[in-house]
Amino acid sequence: MASTGQIEVHPGRKLHPTRLKGFVVMLLVAGFGLVIWQTAKFSYDFFLSQTQVQSQQKLNLYAQNLRRSLERYEFLPLLHANHNSIAGLLASPENSELLARSNALMERVNRLTGSAETYLLDPTGKTLAASNWDQPENFIGRNFGAEPYFKAAMQGRLGRYYAIGSNSSERGYYFASPVRRAGIVRGVIVTIIGIEDIEDSWWTTGRSELFVTDDKGIIFISSRPAWRYRRLPPSLSNTSDPHNASPGSVQSARYNQTAITPFNLTYGHDLETGGHVVRINPFGDSEGDTLPSDAEAEARMVQIEPPVAVLPSYEGRQVENFLMQNLPMRELGWTLYFLADISAIRRQTATVTILVGVVIIALGLGTGFWVQRRRNLAQRAELQNQSRLALEAAYGELENRVDERTRDLVASNQLLTSEIQERRRTEQELRQTQDDLVQAEKLAALGHISAGISHELNQPLTAIRSFSDNARKLLDRERFEDVDSNLGLISELTGRMAQLMKQLRTFARKTPVQTSVVSLQEILTRTIDVLRPRIEEMQVSIEIDEAPDVRVLADSLRLEQVLGNILGNALDAMAPLDERRIQVAIRSKARMVTVKIHDNGPGIPAEYLNEIFDPFFTTKDVGQGLGLGLSITYGIVKDFGGTLRASNHADGGAVFTLSLPRYDEEQQQERKAG
Ligand code: ADP
16 A cells, blocks of 8 residues: 555544443443442341341340240249158158149149149159159159259259150150258159240241250251251351261150251351341252352342242242341250341342332433433524524625625616716707707708899899890990890899799798688699690600599698699609609598609609708709798698608609598588587
């Protein structure tokens, strides 16, 4: 791989967020487990220590009761011993009367005190008298010299013992007192107290059990009958006799050859304050009597069995867990054990642990929800902030744009204003120019008119001068005929000048128009007749295409002037041609009558089409025309309420279209009638 010189990134160095999450979750789970474990341990220890305190109190109470109930019987043998008949019987054992009295005494005392049996032994241990003398299997004659209580009494002490009676097979506690005479032990009085009675006085709740073991760890008295004649594991019993630690079943003479089996009690662990946690398996599991290792003990200590498994069964069917405490009662030679059922502790522990777990989970979930909610709120606030910022930015942008647009608008407005001003200025300039032009045109027209008039007048004036000069010369020579001819010419010229003046006057002074019903054909014929000499001279053919009897509203003289002007112009235009033709078409329409006059002249140059009706516009040479004809004609037609237009025909030549109001008799009559 080519070295790029870039910094290498080690992704493993940084924890990926999901990995970190996983790690945190693992930590949380581990922490939760630890807390639960500690809670379980703590509450288990707490409940256990409480139970321990309570059971210690109960144990003391039971021990006290037991002690008291036995102490009640302690002096019974002594009472008997001081009786005369007893002492007498010991002195003379063959005395049947004394025997009978002793037996009766014992029976009576036995019945009164509630003890099981009372009997009298001679120094050899042979029974002399007994409370059960009248029973088939009475003690009389039997020798108890080997019994420890007898031996103790013979030594002058109060003998105590407990055992199963060889006859009655009942468990009993034996008190043996020496019967002294003159300081010498002459016999022994024995009282047996039934253990069953003691057991019956034990009231246990079922959540606790009591038992008593002898100095060999054998259960002798028990609140639970099934546990009787079981031997405790040596590790737990207070026995000092290692020979009794044999695991198998043994028989004991003390217990009337009853089979002694190991008690399937497994050592759990010790409590600091005293007591052991033990397990009792009624089926005899193979855990044996061995002391468990510390590790095992520790493990058991925290072992929480499911509630079902620890439900107490008073049939002894299930493995049970107890807190066991003992109290050695040395004066009696036994040890009292109190067992408190701790399955409830396990249930309580489980409850507390579950409760704590639920609370922690609830707290955790609550915290989680709270954190999530806060995060959501923060996110929402952030979003709102962002959108607010975005809005502000958009608003700013908008404002900028509006400003820009406003600036543009203002600029274009200014531009427009300046353009308008410019246009106004241009317009003004144009108007000025137009005015100047009009002025110039007026001046030009004036010049034109002056030139025209002076020309028109100069010519005849010059002619008149020369004619009159000539006439004077001719008068001198007395050539009167020529003078006359000259004067005639002068008169003609002045007439022409007068005509010109008349024309000018017509243009200058407007007279009001008075229209009447005029026959168009008549006026046209009259006009042609006036022009006839020129028409014939020029050999012009005139074609008239007319509608019959067309009457218009006009002034006949002026209409003649109009038609004469148009036809005269046509003749002027056709002058240079060889063949000359004028076509006149009269068309009558609804309200108007049109007269089209088409000559075959050169037509009107396009650029002049708009100007020919202007006064003093002429293309003719000076002296030929003043340019007033069409202008006057246009005014007359307008006065009639008609129109006059000039155009060029497609086949050549100019076309003048005259439009005049038509006179309709019917309409007129209708109007009159209306
Ligand atoms: P004038 O006849 O004195 O020139 P008008 O006003 O009658 O004045 O005519 C103006 C001009 O119109 C003429 O100079 C001529 O150029 C033009 N014009 C009028 N009639 C015709 C026509 N039929 N053909 C060609 N040009 C014409």
